[in-house]
Amino acid sequence: MTFYEKYPQLKEQGFxxxxxxxxxxxxxxxxxxxxPRDKVEEIVLSLLAEEKLKRSQLQxxxxx
Numbered sequence: 001m002t003f004y005e006k007y008p009q010l011k012e013q014g015f016x017x018x019x020x021x022x023x024x025x026x027x028x029x030x031x032x033x034x035x036p037r038d039k040v041e042e043i044v045l046s047l048l049a050e051e052k053l054k055r056s057q058l059q060x061x062x063x064x
Contacts, residue, residue, distance in 0.1 A: 013048065020044045 009015050021041045028035050 013052075017041070017044055017048055020048075 004011055010019070021037065021044045024044065025035070025037050025040045028040070
């Protein structure tokens, strides 16, 4: 069983962003690092967009 077969909801960008934001925010709070949730969400979304761009570029390079 693959990872995405076990957790298919992680393929959804919105759900993944929500889970990552909550995980990072709560972990940082436990370590007494006060970062606004909005800032964490902004960083998570930018990293997900960057990964999506990299994947699309890799797929484009494979076709050429």
